[in-house]
Amino acid sequence: MKLSHVVASLPLVGAAAAVGMSRYTPAPDVEPTFASYLKELYASAEDPSAETTFIDFFTPTGQLLVLGHVATGADAIVALKQQLLPAAGTKHWNHLPNATTVDSETAGQKTYQVLGVIETRFDGGNCSQAYYSSRFTVTKDAAGVVQLTPHTGSLVAYDDFVVDPPESPTHIPCGTI
Ligand SMILES: *[C@@H]1O[C@H](CO)[C@@H](O)[C@H](O)[C@H]1NC(C)=O
Numbered sequence: 001m002k003l004s005h006v007v008a009s010l011p012l013v014g015a016a017a018a019v020g021m022s023r024y025t026p027a028p029d030v031e032p033t034f035a036s037y038l039k040e041l042y043a044s045a046e047d048p049s050a051e052t053t054f055i056d057f058f059t060p061t062g063q064l065l066v067l068g069h070v071a072t073g074a075d076a077i078v079a080l081k082q083q084l085l086p087a088a089g090t091k092h093w094n095h096l097p098n099a100t101t102v103d104s105e106t107a108g109q110k111t112y113q114v115l116g117v118i119e120t121r122f123d124g125g126n127c128s129q130a131y132y133s134s135r136f137t138v139t140k141d142a143a144g145v146v147q148l149t150p151h152t153g154s155l156v157a158y159d160d161f162v163v164d165p166p167e168s169p170t171h172i173p174c175g176t177i
């Protein structure tokens with residue numbers, strides 16, 4: 001068999017984003033639907049060319065925050081995303097969320113905290129990982145139900161407040177727990 005055939009059959013090769021939910025552990029007060037919301041949000045974040053399918057998660061004044069860098073609104077969010085994950089597609093992300101809890105809640109919003117590992121792989125380079133802590137703030141409807149349907153403009157903030165180590169690539173090989 002030609003090498004190209006072998007490579008083509010490897011599931012991790014190609015454009016498809018790979019969100020790993022096997023370590024996902026939600027607290028009892030996290031809605032079951034948050035799992036599919038988070039998975040779809042990460043899949044859109046991991047797609048280098050995704051613009052609309054990432055932006056449509058956010059409210060019109062939604063914010064993407066990464067280690068204190070704040071992007072508000074569609075254009076700024078796309079710019080920050082492409083700064084971190086070039087649209088050319090030469091860098092790849094794989095999110096592996098684990099402990100997920102409710103951080104805070106008001107009548108109009110609910111904020112979830114998600115811990116996990118992010119794997120980064122560059123074409124022709126190694127696969128290295130970092131540990132993250134994020135908070136996701138989602139709107140509630142008039143009845144007080146959290147709006148956890150993906151791509152429906154309900155995400156107020158996506159805040160990566162810890163990424164350790166912050167550089168990319170890191171010195172930690174993928175697969176390290
Ligand atoms: C979950 O992720 C956090 C933050 O990245 C990490 O410190 C922790 O070890 C992970 N927990 C498990 C059970 O994998």
Ligand SMILES: *[C@@H]1O[C@H](CO)[C@@H](O)[C@H](O)[C@H]1NC(C)=O
Nearest residue numbers: 126127128169170171172173
């Ligand atoms: C990955 O490559 C970078 C740059 O060559 C290097 O600094 C880093 O230590 C490597 N990480 C791993 C886990 O091998």
